[in-house]
Amino acid sequence: MALNIDDYLTVYRTMVTIRQFETLAGELFAAGKIPGFIHLSLGQEGSAVGVCSCLRKDDYLTTTHRGHGHMIAKGADLKKMVAELFGKKTGYCKGKGGSMHIADFSLGILGANGVVAGGVPIIAGAGFSIKMRQTDQVAVCFFGDGAANRGPVHEVMNLAAIWKLPIVFVVENNQFASTTPHREACAVEDISLRAKGYSMPGMTVDGNDLLQVRNAAETAVVRARKGEGPSLIENKTYRIRGHFEGDPQKYRRPAEVAMWEDKNDPIARFSHFLTQEKILTENIKEEVWREVAAELSEAVTFADQSPFPEPEEALEDLLTS
């Protein structure tokens, strides 16, 4: 599916939305507006948008504790997202989930997850269900380099391969599992090498190059949709912020972070490409950033003005009967 000019601009706008959403979430957290803790995906926008721009609305998605970007890329409502971060009644989960448990089943988003690799077994069920119901949906599962070392990922990749489930496994290797560098935790440098052991295609791509991510994702999605089975894509990227907001980050040097931010920013790189292709002008760029900021400001106002749930609502929504 080749992109036309409008598509390119939509993709760009989605990346900018994630960037601004996450930046704002960090500020709101620092200002004490968001209870608990949050994990931001700044610097990983290329992976989220590159993959999700290849998906249909009825395709399934599971994501991680660092899932705001994937949600936005799949089309989630910003107002309901901010309201959920604030713990408000109007949030996606009526304030019961928070940052790590946002979902929108009307968009096929089966949930972020507080357990590392928690969404991986769930995607196996979504993939199985697609196969049993004989639809041509695709199920995509984002997880991190940390999750890649958990047992359930091995179980599910093997199962997906023997049953040829329509799943795209996307490992976002952002170099750190919490404080532990990837090279200290994983026997292989490229996690995609493991695909060979599951007899599925594996690709490692520059996760900060939107076009590369899109190419790999497109190939994997088409393969899954045709019923030819799962693929593993490794998007090599870099987590610009700490594991959580407030992380002292003693495990890396500030210069390393600055290098990625200055020299390898996925939005700057895509923006450069669009400018070269004469798709993006300074005027359009300004307009996009301004419009997104306005949309987010509306979302924050909505969340601010929304009520907290009544305390006794804590007892609702557990069981259907």
Place this chain on the structure above:
Amino acid sequence: MPDRILSCSAALAEALNEEMTRDPSVFIIGEDIKAHAGIFGQFKGIPENFPDRIIDTPISESAIAGVGLGAALTGLRPVVDLHFSDFVTCCMDELVNQTAKIRFMLGGQVRVPLVVWCPDGAGLRAAAQHSQSLEAWFVHTPGLKVVIPSEPADVKGLIKAAIRDDDPVMFFQHKKLFAKEGPVPRGDYVIELGQAAVKRPGNDATLIGYGSGFYLCREAALQLSEMEIDAEVIDLRTLKPLDMTTVAESIKKTRRAVIVHEACRTGGFGAELAARIQEELFDYLAAPVKRVAARDVPMPFSPPLEDYVLPKVADVIAAVREVRTRK
């Protein structure tokens, strides 16, 4: 039409065959379930009748439970066979952190029509990792329903209700009871979850059991009747939701209660039930509530050791005599 005599295994197979005929979204998934129609023959007829809806898996419990949950979230009604209930430990995250919590955590956006079927219990000389009764763990986890039938008719009626339920149900069946026979109604026989059954009326003491514990209660009541003690026997059938009404009605009458289960005593379901009874029925009680349960050790292998650890009919009788001595 009169009921037929069926085993617990046959009752389960009949109910599953009927439910799979009724609803094409029902399927069964687990390890080694197709070749022999389940390792206990519990799925008899299903591999022939529904070859595409009984699914063998690799030995991958996290993936199996995940398939159950993910399929339940996307339009199907899975029955997950965990092979032995002991293996819940291999997919505890999927059951406790994911399945039990997902509806609540997401603000009620979804229904989770999932049955996790677990053969449990001791007495088969299967040692510590194939003999446990772990129901209390799941009773202690909000978001799950917990069902434990004892007699064949209960197996049929409760598995049908569990499959039709829109919430996740942990369904435990004792391995040693698969061959137990009893009358089973024909046709669409459904027992609503959360309903205990008074299986023997009596006035002198209330024996409360479930699963294998029910049979200990029933046998003890029979022997007690020869001693002119008239015990009432309640089979809880569902631990969560718990039918406290039936329990309360009985205890208000008998004023004495003995709780019997095969799971080890400390932190077992009996502890919860005893606490509920004293909180809600203290003024009716003539004696402290007694528990009869397995001793607090992993299940040993050698027959004399296992027999020593497990609760017996004599223990139930002794407990009843003890609560009877209080005036």
